Amino acid sequence: MENNDRTIIEVRDLEARYGETTILKDVNIDVRAGEILAVIGGSGCGKTTLLKHMVGLSRPYGGHITIDGIDITNGDEKSFARALRKIGILFQGGALFSSMTIAENVALPLRAFTDLPPDAVGTLVRMKLCSVDLGGYEHHLPSELSGGMIKRAALARSLALNPEILFLDEPTAGLDPVISAEIEALIMRINHQFRTTMIIITHSLDIIYEVAHRVVMLDKSAKGIIAQGDPKELRRSSPNAVVRQFFNRQANLSKRSTWQP
Amino acid sequence: MSESYALKTGDNGTVAIQLIGRIDHHGAARLLKQLQGEVKQREPKQVTVDLNRVTFFDDFGLLVLFQLRDHLNKQEVPFRLVQPPPKVAEILARTSFDDPDMCSPLPHAHRDNTVVRLGAATIQFYNSLNFVISFLGSVILAMLHVIRHPRDLRVGDTIVLMQKVGVDALPIVAMISFLLGLIMAFVSSMQLEQFGASIFVARLVALAMVSELGPIMTAIVVAGRSGSAFAAEIGTMRISDEIDALFTMGFSPTLFLAVPRILAAMIMVPLLTLFSDIFAIAGGMVISVSMMNLTVATYIDQTLKALTLFELMWGLMKSVVFAALIAWVGCLRGFQVRGGSSEVGNAATSAVVSGIFLIILFDSIFAVIRSYW
Ligand SMILES: Nc1ncnc2c1ncn2[C@@H]1O[C@H](COP(=O)(O)OP(=O)(O)OP(=O)(O)O)[C@@H](O)[C@H]1O
Numbered sequence: 001m002e003n004n005d006r007t008i009i010e011v012r013d014l015e016a017r018y019g020e021t022t023i024l025k026d027v028n029i030d031v032r033a034g035e036i037l038a039v040i041g042g043s044g045c046g047k048t049t050l051l052k053h054m055v056g057l058s059r060p061y062g063g064h065i066t067i068d069g070i071d072i073t074n075g076d077e078k079s080f081a082r083a084l085r086k087i088g089i090l091f092q093g094g095a096l097f098s099s100m101t102i103a104e105n106v107a108l109p110l111r112a113f114t115d116l117p118p119d120a121v122g123t124l125v126r127m128k129l130c131s132v133d134l135g136g137y138e139h140h141l142p143s144e145l146s147g148g149m150i151k152r153a154a155l156a157r158s159l160a161l162n163p164e165i166l167f168l169d170e171p172t173a174g175l176d177p178v179i180s181a182e183i184e185a186l187i188m189r190i191n192h193q194f195r196t197t198m199i200i201i202t203h204s205l206d207i208i209y210e211v212a213h214r215v216v217m218l219d220k221s222a223k224g225i226i227a228q229g230d231p232k233e234l235r236r237s238s239p240n241a242v243v244r245q246f247f248n249r250q251a252n253l254s255k256r257s258t259w260q261p
Numbered sequence: 262m263s264e265s266y267a268l269k270t271g272d273n274g275t276v277a278i279q280l281i282g283r284i285d286h287h288g289a290a291r292l293l294k295q296l297q298g299e300v301k302q303r304e305p306k307q308v309t310v311d312l313n314r315v316t317f318f319d320d321f322g323l324l325v326l327f328q329l330r331d332h333l334n335k336q337e338v339p340f341r342l343v344q345p346p347p348k349v350a351e352i353l354a355r356t357s358f359d360d361p362d363m364c365s366p367l368p369h370a371h372r373d374n375t376v377v378r379l380g381a382a383t384i385q386f387y388n389s390l391n392f393v394i395s396f397l398g399s400v401i402l403a404m405l406h407v408i409r410h411p412r413d414l415r416v417g418d419t420i421v422l423m424q425k426v427g428v429d430a431l432p433i434v435a436m437i438s439f440l441l442g443l444i445m446a447f448v449s450s451m452q453l454e455q456f457g458a459s460i461f462v463a464r465l466v467a468l469a470m471v472s473e474l475g476p477i478m479t480a481i482v483v484a485g486r487s488g489s490a491f492a493a494e495i496g497t498m499r500i501s502d503e504i505d506a507l508f509t510m511g512f513s514p515t516l517f518l519a520v521p522r523i524l525a526a527m528i529m530v531p532l533l534t535l536f537s538d539i540f541a542i543a544g545g546m547v548i549s550v551s552m553m554n555l556t557v558a559t560y561i562d563q564t565l566k567a568l569t570l571f572e573l574m575w576g577l578m579k580s581v582v583f584a585a586l587i588a589w590v591g592c593l594r595g596f597q598v599r600g601g602s603s604e605v606g607n608a609a610t611s612a613v614v615s616g617i618f619l620i621i622l623f624d625s626i627f628a629v630i631r632s633y634w
């Protein structure tokens with residue numbers, strides 16, 4: 001990682017709740033500009049919840065979050081809008097607009113926030129779609145694509161304006177190994193070329209070891225962060241058994257079993 | 262069907278059950294019932310189960326053993342497994358069969374008492390009221406914004422929606438209105454004819470339709486067709502994170518989704534109402550001409566005499582308000598969706614019900630205003 005230690009996102013004492021249930025508490029994260037941070041942890045531990053709080057979609061029960069110095073938990077609407085312009089998000093389910101074609105989905109932010117002529121927007125859309133291997137699907141509706149293709153189209157949309165900060169919720173889940181590797185390469189290339197800060201929620205050990213500079217590990221029973229740092233380091237020497245178990249892929253053997261002689 | 266069992270009763274009241282063959286989900290329920298029947302009938306002092314001739318055993322087999330043991334425990338009859346074959350023993354060990362707590366059924370979901378539920382409902386009502394008011398404010402602000410910056414209106418969407426709300430609803434509105442005109446003319450002519458006043462049928466149909474029934478009936482049809490559609494569309498977008506995506510991309514969901522719908526309704530519903538008036542008058546004319554010997558010319562003449570421009574405008578003004586209400590509440594119900602797809606269905610239903618309620622409520626308000634004019 002480049003030796004630029006400017007903190008671009010600051011999460012302070014975050015507490016997140018749904019109704020009466022506390023999902024996360026005492027969460028502190030400093031995301032440094034230009035780094036790739038992987039957020040990992042078991043299913044249902046609150047990774048998506050953390051993301052929704054970090055981008056201001058959910059109001060925290062307690063604590064503060066700042067994006068590039070802008071407090072998005074208490075700030076006024078104008079500065080919040082300014083913070084939103086810096087970020088791109090890939091939602092876990094893609095969240096493509098189902099009434100628009102793939103090309104229109106990608107073109108939407110380009111039309112709204114740039115003054116490019118329609119032709120240029122069209123070209124740019126094709127470039128973005130080709131970079132996720134979806135050339136030729138411009139005029140398909142999201143309902144006509146497979147799950148993995150929707151993920152990739154949504155990735156292309158989140159990249160449309162080359163945001164400073166990119167949040168990716170499981171970018172390679174449900175993709176085959178070849179496409180996954182391409183997406184990983186794309187992520188690294190974008191990070192390298194534009195020094196885009198990335199927060200990637202993932203279960204993929206490839207991303208954790210090969211792509212991420214740093215990981216934050218959440219845990220359901222601890223309701224917060226149980227480990228933070230270099231993945232290879234954590235694997236070797238974390239004092240926490242849950243962390244080592246995750247990195248070494250040890251299963252809790254299922255209790256259901258069948259026997260046939 | 263292949264599983265079965267053999268039973269032996271020993272001298273000191275011991276019943277030895279030997280299970281044979283496959284025990285899987287096909288026969289588990291029947292086997293359990295049979296075994297419980299046997300136990301009831303024989304009233305044993307002790308029961309042993311032998312699994313050595315079992316050829317297939319999975320958790321349905323386990324379930325049979327759990328339930329049988331539970332059943333016997335209640336009657337304080339000792340239950341014992343004959344040393345099972347190694348593979349079955351492995352399954353038993355893994356489920357800790359010997360731990361008596363293992364076979365307890367699912368606990369019932371916790372239910373709060375009435376006071377707590379009442380409190381929760383009150384808080385929820387307060388929150389939803391908050392939401393309604395802030396959504397109203399946000400729609401009004403977005404509308405004002407569009408008036409000042411017309412280029413921010415999504416014109417393409419609005420036109421498509423105008424077609425859906427207006428043009429596509431024309432056949433059903435026309436048909437219902439025509440029939441309504443027929444019925445009104447028919448029913449009223451029977452009464453008016455007794456006084457030789459059947460010529461007034463034309464006035465009655467025209468006035469009733471233009472000032473009251475036309476706007477209400479059209480609005481109800483639109484609430485059923487489009488109000489529910491708005492709620493379902495927006496609700497679906499909510500649960501698939503599309504609204505969140507819009508928001509984080511820097512668009513205002515109100516401006517993007519609600520404003521085109523409300524505008525399309527406010528433009529098209531008055532036009533539909535106008536058509537509705539015309540078709541109802543045509544329906545009334547058909548009855549009057551065919552059954553009451555009025556000429557077409559007299560009918561039209563009477564209609565025009567009864568109608569004033571004010572009456573027509575009053576009706577259309579009401580329909581603009583109804584349109585705004587229907588579309589607003591449809592969008593509101595959509596944005597209120599939380600959770601899963603069943604919520605989308607509820608939102609669509611609720612959009613129609615609230616829409617019709619608002620139509621009637623505001624129509625009464627208009628009637629009061631009119632009477633104090
Ligand atoms: N809208 C909601 N209302 C109530 N509880 C919720 C809601 N969304 C999530 N939860 C709860 O919050 C917890 C964390 O959910 P979250 O979606 O953040 O998990 P996650 O870490 O992203 O899991 P996954 O890896 O499966 O995507 C879960 O236990 C879930 O039950």
Ligand SMILES: [Mg+2]
Nearest residue numbers: 047048049092
């Ligand atoms: Mg998630």
